[in-house]
Every structure is written in C-alpha cells, then in structure tokens.
Amino acid sequence: MNPLLSRLHPYPFERLRVLTKDITPNPAYKPISLGIGEPKHATPQLIKDALVEGLSGLAVYPATAGDLALREAMVNWMQRRYGIEVDAATEVLPVNGSREALFALAQTVIDPTKSNATVVCPNPFYQIYEGAALLAGARTHYVNSDPARNFASDWAGVPEEVWAGTQLLYVCSPGNPTGAVMPLEEWKMLFELSDRFGFVIASDECYSEIYFREEAPLGSLEAAVKLGRTGYRNLIAFTSLSKRSNVPGLRSGFVAGDATLIKQFLLYRTYHGSAMGPMVQHASITAWNDEAHVVENREKYRRKFAQVTPVLSEVLDVALPDAGFYLWAGVPGDDVAFAQGLLAQYNVAVLPGSLLAREAHGINPGAGRVRLALVAEVDECLEAAQRLAAFARSLAL
Numbered sequence: 001m002n003p004l005l006s007r008l009h010p011y012p013f014e015r016l017r018v019l020t021k022d023i024t025p026n027p028a029y030k031p032i033s034l035g036i037g038e039p040k041h042a043t044p045q046l047i048k049d050a051l052v053e054g055l056s057g058l059a060v061y062p063a064t065a066g067d068l069a070l071r072e073a074m075v076n077w078m079q080r081r082y083g084i085e086v087d088a089a090t091e092v093l094p095v096n097g098s099r100e101a102l103f104a105l106a107q108t109v110i111d112p113t114k115s116n117a118t119v120v121c122p123n124p125f126y127q128i129y130e131g132a133a134l135l136a137g138a139r140t141h142y143v144n145s146d147p148a149r150n151f152a153s154d155w156a157g158v159p160e161e162v163w164a165g166t167q168l169l170y171v172c173s174p175g176n177p178t179g180a181v182m183p184l185e186e187w188k189m190l191f192e193l194s195d196r197f198g199f200v201i202a203s204d205e206c207y208s209e210i211y212f213r214e215e216a217p218l219g220s221l222e223a224a225v226k227l228g229r230t231g232y233r234n235l236i237a238f239t240s241l242s243k244r245s246n247v248p249g250l251r252s253g254f255v256a257g258d259a260t261l262i263k264q265f266l267l268y269r270t271y272h273g274s275a276m277g278p279m280v281q282h283a284s285i286t287a288w289n290d291e292a293h294v295v296e297n298r299e300k301y302r303r304k305f306a307q308v309t310p311v312l313s314e315v316l317d318v319a320l321p322d323a324g325f326y327l328w329a330g331v332p333g334d335d336v337a338f339a340q341g342l343l344a345q346y347n348v349a350v351l352p353g354s355l356l357a358r359e360a361h362g363i364n365p366g367a368g369r370v371r372l373a374l375v376a377e378v379d380e381c382l383e384a385a386q387r388l389a390a391f392a393r394s395l396a397l
Helices: 003-007 012-020 045-053 055-059 068-082 098-109 127-135 160-165 184-197 220-226 241-245 259-272 278-289 292-313 335-346 378-396
Strands: 092-095 118-123 139-146 166-172 200-204 235-240 253-257 326-330 369-373
Touching: 003 127, 012 335, 045 055, 045 278, 055 278, 068 092, 068 220, 068 253, 068 278, 092 098, 092 259, 098 127, 098 166, 098 200, 098 235, 098 253, 098 259, 118 127, 118 160, 127 139, 160 166, 160 184, 166 184, 184 200, 184 220, 220 235, 220 253, 235 241, 235 259, 241 278, 241 292, 253 259, 292 326, 292 378, 335 369, 335 378
Parallel strands: 118 139, 118 166, 166 200, 200 235
Antiparallel strands: 092 253, 235 253, 326 369
C-alpha cells in the first residue's frame, strides 16, 4: 500500500458528518443545505441537446489532447474573455473538470527526490491542493488569508527559505471560500518570485464567471500579458464549465499556459488515461461558444446575493464578495458549534470555516467563520438566510 495515503486528511464534509452524526435536525423545518458548492441552477438546454447529438462518439476512442475543434473553442473563449492569444496546438488541454487536473499537475511537476520539495497554497484552501502535494511526496506550506485585506493571502510573508524549496504554488482567484480576486500587483509579485525560484504557478479560476462587479475578475494568463510576459512561463490556468454553465456532472474544463508544461502534462495524462469522451467534447464546444447562458446565470446569482446578503449582514460579519457563489460569514463563538446548533434548531447545513483550513502560523484562519454556498434557487437561499439570522439572534439573547 502506498504509505503516502496515510498522510491524507479526511475531507471537510467527512469531518462534518462525524461532527453532526448524533444531531437530529428540527423536523419542523425542511432541510436546506448551504454546505456543498454544487451548482443547482438548471443546465442550459442547448448543452443537453449537444450532449445527445454527440452520442455517436461512444464508438470512438478519444485522444487525450482532445479534438482540435474543442481546443479552438477554448482558445476562442479565452480571446473573447481575456483578450489574450493562446496556441490551440501547444498551450491548451481539455481536462475532466478542474479538480482532477489540479491534482494531476502536482504529480507531473513535483520532484520528490528533493528533500525540501514544497507546495505552497492559500489557507483556507480547496483540499485537493493539499492532497495533491502530499501524494506527490512534497510538504506543504500554508499562506493565511488576511481579513483586513479582503482576505488576500499573505504571499509577502512567506520566508525566502520556503520559496527556495517551492516547486508548485496553488493560487485560487476568485477564491474559495472567500471570493477574493487577486489584483495585478499581486500577480506581479508572484511572477517575479516564480522567475527567481523556478516554481510553477497553478491558478485555479473555476469561479471566474460568477462576479458582482462590473469588471470581470482578472485571470492569470491575462495578468501575464498585461505585465508584458510572453509564453506564460511556469504558469498554468485551470478553468471549468461546472460553475460557468451549471454542468458539474459533465466533468469538463481545460488547462492553458506554458507549452513546455502542457507537453509534459499531456504525457502524464496519456498514461493516466484522462481523455475526455467525444460526447462531452461535443457538448463542451457548444458551452464554450455560447455566452448568453453565462450572462443569464451570473444575473441570477447577482439578484440572489442582493437579497440574501442584507439579511445576514444584520446579524453576522459578512459582505458581498468580489466573485464566486459563497458567503464567508463571521459567526459568534466557535464555528463548529454554530454549525451544529444551526442544524439542530433550524435544519440548515453550513460548512465550518475551520474545517477548510489548517492551523498555521499560530492560528486557524477559518476559525470563527462558516462558508455558505448560495447555489440553490433564490427562495430556498433566502429562507435559509432568514433561519440563519434567527439562530444568530437567539445566540445574542
């Protein structure tokens, strides 16, 4: 048995199940879950139709690199969205959702024979980053978010000796769970550090199309171009259709960036058996080529957050995020106890923030907060917010 498996931590939802297994929720309320970030808006009909149209592809073994038509749809979307040029032949690959690609990249770029092999990631974080690092034989260094700076990660506080051993840096912008978007000056700092120490930057951008400002979130490849960098050196961006197009079950996304890294990643994925099915490719082409359903989806989130956020901000430390579909709410007292009490009294499930982070630099930066995934339709989210507000008020009595 691979001994590295023993280094993995239980997933946050597994830990939450253990913490709530003896709780009987109040049967007077129907259950509402704000815990899992699974899009609940309806899948656009044009994507369903395209999936059916592509069923003849079941008789074909797909290429790991994907069809050229799919890669062209991806690069055309990047040109429209970010105003950048990406080579469809060498700088983009389809992946089966960003999750598996975020994990697989670490297995491609980490050299575990180096005793100081390190993966740096934000804290709180998407647990795939940590698991990918540990199973690649690296150690992890956590960079805490700072509430005083819109939950920005304290990259400047990472010691030079840590950067010296860093082989991979995970960045999430817009962030999970905070919704914070990295500005250009932070990208400049990270690019300079990457140039100096030679590490790869993996930019997780799966929430990029759900935002609340007029200006769309800055992407990593876009930042590189704005800063005059060519070739996307040591940079790989990850994006997905799951949130953008409400198709989490399609398992479709892509990676784009440094052609040298893409070539090695393709080699790894060919042996790993990571080809995207032809019918999924066909539906994905339709999704990347259509923006109308994305605009409609974004407006639904904007209307929903505009109704829910004021209800919660009266009783909790919470504000409209830059982007994404989470509220990162400060709660009174212990976040786990808050989640347990809320479930017991009002039958609403939320994810305690401390389960999304690690103790680092003397604190757990997720402690005292809960993540609220506003993925359901507005009426359900609003009812959950009203129950949550009632529970918070009861704690203040």
